[in-house]
Amino acid sequence: MARPPELKLQQLQYLIAIAEHGGLRSAAQALNVTAAAVSKGLQELENTAGTRLLERQAQGLQLTAAGRKLLTRARLIQCEVEQAMQELGAARASNRIRFTVGVTPWISLTLLTPTLLRFAELRPDVSLRLSDVFGSDYAALREGSMDLAIGLAPPDEGSAELAARPLFSYEHAIACRRGHPLQQARHLEELAGQSWLVSHEIGQYQPPLRDFFQTHYGDGALPGGGQVHQYRSLHMMELICNSDLLTVVPWPVIEASRQHYPLEALTLKERLPASITCYVTRKNAPIHGCVSDFVGAMMHVLTDETTRSRFLHPRVLRSLDVIAQR
16 A cells, blocks of 8 residues: 655745745745755655646746645644644643642641731732641542642651651640630649540640540440540531530631630640641652642741731731741
8 A cells, every 4th residue: 555645844934935925035034044954845845746836937936836836735734733732722721730739737726817818919820729638647648649748747668758847836725615604614634534626636636635544445444434536527627616526736726716616625734736737748848849839838827927918817827936947
C-alpha cells in the first residue's frame, strides 16, 4: 500500500504567506524566517505534490491552478490548527492545579477563612480540596492523597515518613455547657466519673490529662463511672452545649466559640499541657510552591494587622504563640 504524500504544516504556511504577500522575501519577513528557508520549503512541497505550484511572472510569484487548489486546503488546515490550539489553551486554563490540605477542625473554626482568602489571592491557579484531620492521623498524607496537613506533630513511631515544622503553640481547656453542675470545679479529680466527648485517643493527650483519663477511665476503672466518647467533628460543640458531657478543646476554640455557643472553660488549678500546631508534609517533599504559599497565607493572617483585625477576635490571637519560621 502506497504511503500518502507527507505534507508538512510549515510548507503549507509558506504557500499561504506567498499568496498573501506576493514574493519570497516579503513572505519570509512575515514569517520571521529566511528567504532561503521559504524557497527550500516550497521546493520540497512541489516535489511532494509532483507538480508546479508557483510560477514567476512580471508582477511576482503567482499560484498555478494546482497551487490555488492546494492553497484552499492549506487555509482550511491552518484554521483547524488554530482552532485546535485555542481549544488546547482553554483546556490548559481550566486544568488548574489541585492541592489537598488537611486541617485540624479548630483551625477551621478560627484561621481557615482568612487563610483561604489570602491563598486565593496568591494562587488563583490552584483549586483547593480541604478535609479534616484529627490528632496525628495522617494516613492520607502518607498514602499521597493529601499534600499538606495542619495539625499536631506525628508521634515518634510514625514520623519516619513525615516531616513536621512548627507554626504556633496553644494551651488546652476543659469545657462544659454554661450552667453545668461542675462548672465551678477547680481540680481534675472533681471531674472523675463524668462522661466526656473528646476528639483524640486518650493516649494522644499529655500529662496530667492522660494520667487522669487512664486512671479513671482505663481498663481498671470502677463500674458505674462515666465514659469517654470520641467524636471527630466540629458538631461535637452542639452535643457539649446540650448535655452534661465534658470536653477538652484548644483555648482558641473557647475564644472563638463564646459568641456562638453557651460554652464555658473550667478554671482548674492544674495547668493543662500546651500543644504545637505544625505543618506536616511527606519527608523529602518540596516545601516550595503550594505548600509554602499556603503556610505563608496562614502566617500572614496571624501577623498582618489589617487581616487580624478584620477576621480574628483579639482573644483568639492572644491564645496563640506564633513560632518564628526558619
